[in-house]
Amino acid sequence: MLLLVTFHNFLTVYxxxxxxIGDLQLHECVGSALGAMGPETFLxxxxxxxxxxxxxxxxxxxxxxxxxxxxxxxxxxxxxxxFSMVETMSHKAQKVIFIISRYLMxxxxxxxx
Amino acid sequence: MDSLVYSLWAxxxxxxxxxxxxxxxxxxxxxxxxxxxxxxxxxxxxxxxSLNILIQQNKEVVEGKEVPTNDASPAMQRATAxxxxxxxxxxxxxxxxxxxxxxxxxxxxxxxxxxDDGGSLQVIKNLRWLAGYSITLxx
Numbered sequence: 001m002l003l004l005v006t007f008h009n010f011l012t013v014y015x016x017x018x019x020x021i022g023d024l025q026l027h028e029c030v031g032s033a034l035g036a037m038g039p040e041t042f043l044x045x046x047x048x049x050x051x052x053x054x055x056x057x058x059x060x061x062x063x064x065x066x067x068x069x070x071x072x073x074x075x076x077x078x079x080x081x082x083f084s085m086v087e088t089m090s091h092k093a094q095k096v097i098f099i100i101s102r103y104l105m106x107x108x109x110x111x112x113x
Numbered sequence: 114m115d116s117l118v119y120s121l122w123a124x125x126x127x128x129x130x131x132x133x134x135x136x137x138x139x140x141x142x143x144x145x146x147x148x149x150x151x152x153x154x155x156x157x158x159x160x161x162x163s164l165n166i167l168i169q170q171n172k173e174v175v176e177g178k179e180v181p182t183n184d185a186s187p188a189m190q191r192a193t194a195x196x197x198x199x200x201x202x203x204x205x206x207x208x209x210x211x212x213x214x215x216x217x218x219x220x221x222x223x224x225x226x227x228x229d230d231g232g233s234l235q236v237i238k239n240l241r242w243l244a245g246y247s248i249t250l251x252x
Contacts, residue, residue, distance in 0.1 A: 035188030039128070050117065063120045070127035072192030076138035078128040079145055086121045093114035 031069035039066060039073045043081070050085055122159050129163040131170060131192035135204040139167075143211035150218050157222065161236040164215065168208060168239040174201035209243050216240040 034042045043066075049058050132138075146160050173180065174196045185193070216237065223233050 032186070035186050055114070055117075058117065060117075060120070063123070066124055067127050069186070069188070070124065071130045071186070071189050072133055072195070073128045073130075074134045074138065075128060075132045075142050076134055078125060079138065079142050082121055082124060082128070083145060086118055089114060089118045089121065093118065096114060 027065060031065050034065060034069045035071065039070045040077050040081075048085070050089060119155065122156050125159055125163045126166055129166045131189075131196060132167075133192075133195065135167065135171075136207050139204075139207050140211060143215060147214055147218050150215075150222060157226075157233060161219070161233045164236045165239055168205075168236075168243055170196070171201040171204045171208070172239075172242075174198055175205060205243065212240045212243045216244065 037045075046059070046062065048062055052058055146164075149156055150160055175198055177198065180193045180196075219233060219237055219240070223237060226233075
């Protein structure tokens, strides 16, 4: 467990920087960790941060690693966790579109006036 | 935001890579996928690819094809070791239960869309094989 926490600290310290995205060895290293732990434990330690308001805080660099190294996971994890993330994100996206369209309509209204 | 949703969906084929709980969980996933296929056109390719992986991998194990594990990662070796012919046959049985509904939705989409967005023809072929699987099994 201590090792996991240390690993977590290591990841949060090093991966908060985007500079390391291109590092292939690190990609492989995180991939092996994902393979050893399984996607569920991995994602509970290294969060995707999808709930962040600022989209730049979302750990998008995790997606290619998850895609490449996930094997022998649980389908129920996808239906429960990932699918609910999809729904939350789609809901958020619709909200953004609604707000933008409302602003555009107001803007058009003032132009007409 | 939409690209994030797409990235999340793009993880589905990886989760269909030798999953451990096809028997217990595919019914739920199948139901969700049927709904999503009808409402979200952009996910067609991903869902077809995922179904192809699921059916193909189990089919290969049942037919006794050797999965090359020499240069595979330890995680891959562990996952494939769990798949013996009995396990794969049980998986295919569950997949077959959902096959008619998926086949119905997918063939409708295939007829409506003018272009084949990657693998939908292949998945229809696989699902048809799956639907006929019981006949070959009981013979």
